[in-house]
Amino acid sequence: MALFPQVRPRRLRRSDGLRRLVRETRLSPEQFVLPLFVIPGRGQKQPIASMPGVFRLSPDLCAEQARAAKSLGLGGLLLFGVPPEKDATGSSGRDPQGLVPQAVRAIKEAVPELPIATDVCLCDYTDHGHCGVLRNGTVDNDATLPLLVEQALSQARAGADIVAPSDMMDGRVAAIRRGLDEAGFEYTAILSYAAKFSSSFYGPFREAAQNSPKQGDRKGYQMDPANGREALREVALDIEEGADMVMVKPAIAYLDVVRAVRDRFEVPVWAYNVSGEYSMIRAAATNGWIDGERAMLETLTGIRRAGADTVVTYFAAEAARLLAGA
């Protein structure tokens, strides 16, 4: 291999034009999916204190947001329900007239071509805040599965293109696939949160969705942050069960997992740039400690460079706007 002074890597870094020419990883808006939190009513918009710039929205305002997402060229939306009333089995999440189905219908009417994914999990709808139903104080895996299937069906019936189970119950992808197929929804796709870690970075989301577990934590079903090999096993199982796409979550502290999944599997890989990752950059930028815009684009570039095809991010609209201006 030739060496200095024949070789000078700096030759290709001399100008914006050259750097742009040899850039390996590019960002574009269709790679970003924007999460939305749905609340009841009309014209309702509530700020989320720990996530400046993010709001809970009523279905009509979700549709408005969807129009903006379309004009920015975003890849799609991911919907979470924030119902005022919760119960032990999360029944409002299965209601065909529930918040997420209402928002899906409103969005599909406004912007039919924009892909919509919906979160499938009990935690936003249960009074105890866990992702499944409880028996003797622990989350009962098998009793939760039919409830997840019913929730996914209510979303598919409303017109969701993609259902995204984030509960981490074993066997739920197969159960949801079977339930969708039996009901005639063989073209509704499943995005599985295959490698979802038990993470401190979900903190602000739990304020946004008001879904903190009242007792205990999620370590009995979400993954141990120390386990990379187990993440690959989870992904393999979910693909075997019928997942069309898989997600790694959170993103920043798990980029090795994103890369390993990308290298080993052929399905589209998503990474979730979660609430805590968003709020850290926002907070530091507000304090003047970092350049928020640069930190945002650098983070998104890193997640893409690690191998994610699609990034779920609260920065989606802002990043798209910046890229369009650049």
Ligand code: PBG
């Ligand atoms: C659970 C769920 C969580 C997130 C999305 N779906 C986290 C949790 O409370 O376990 C977190 C997303 C984020 O932090 O942005 N169904």
